[in-house]
Amino acid sequence: MKLIFADASPFARKVRVLILELGLKDSVELQDPGAVTPVSNNDQLNAINPLGMVPALELDNGESLYDSPVICEYLNQIADGPFFPVDSMRRIHTLGLQALGDGILDLSVALRYESAIRPQELQWQNWIDHQNEKIERALDVLEKRCTQFESTPLIGEITIACVLGYRDFRFATTDWRVGRPALTQWFDLIMQRDSLASTIPA
Ligand SMILES: N[C@@H](CCC(=O)N[C@@H](CS)C(=O)NCC(=O)O)C(=O)O
Numbered sequence: 001m002k003l004i005f006a007d008a009s010p011f012a013r014k015v016r017v018l019i020l021e022l023g024l025k026d027s028v029e030l031q032d033p034g035a036v037t038p039v040s041n042n043d044q045l046n047a048i049n050p051l052g053m054v055p056a057l058e059l060d061n062g063e064s065l066y067d068s069p070v071i072c073e074y075l076n077q078i079a080d081g082p083f084f085p086v087d088s089m090r091r092i093h094t095l096g097l098q099a100l101g102d103g104i105l106d107l108s109v110a111l112r113y114e115s116a117i118r119p120q121e122l123q124w125q126n127w128i129d130h131q132n133e134k135i136e137r138a139l140d141v142l143e144k145r146c147t148q149f150e151s152t153p154l155i156g157e158i159t160i161a162c163v164l165g166y167r168d169f170r171f172a173t174t175d176w177r178v179g180r181p182a183l184t185q186w187f188d189l190i191m192q193r194d195s196l197a198s199t200i201p202a
Contacts (some may be wrong), residue, residue, distance in 0.1 A: 002058040010166035011068040013053040020195035022079035083155045091135040097156025169201040
């Protein structure tokens, strides 16, 4: 299998963390296709994911899988892993937590493109403010919910760790830890896992 990824992508990090957690490191070749942005074109990536986004997984039979929740669930399935429980409500809860985390990432990545790529004269402060408010609200929900997170992480917890890592990486000036002591404590603990510690974006 081949994972098309970017070092800075928090969605790709989620998949890389799962690869390590599931002991699949030797079964997945990692390939960085170079710059991936909404305004770049990468024929090799487009052939695997028509949406032109990372991560994308190319299977040995030529089939491609995207996006990160689908890839993670596939890897968990082939390795018979514990990250997507079958028990119905635990499964729904962890998928919900993953959705919340992916939502924060979608907003954060869009804001990153807005500030790093979009020409300054086209940037829209009202839009930026509203995306930031959504993120702050979602982080407040995580502060309340984190005391009930699974003690052995499922896909939801892995996603949230990647969310907070991405906030540190790209948005360090608005520190998410301020006013969120429980989430800070939870993050310090989960970051002791090798899979997360060895994939910190830099
Ligand atoms: N829903 C997708 C989101 C992936 C995504 O947004 N990836 C970004 C990099 S972090 C990307 O490829 N952006 C290029 C683009 O928007 O065209 C997933 O979970 O994999």
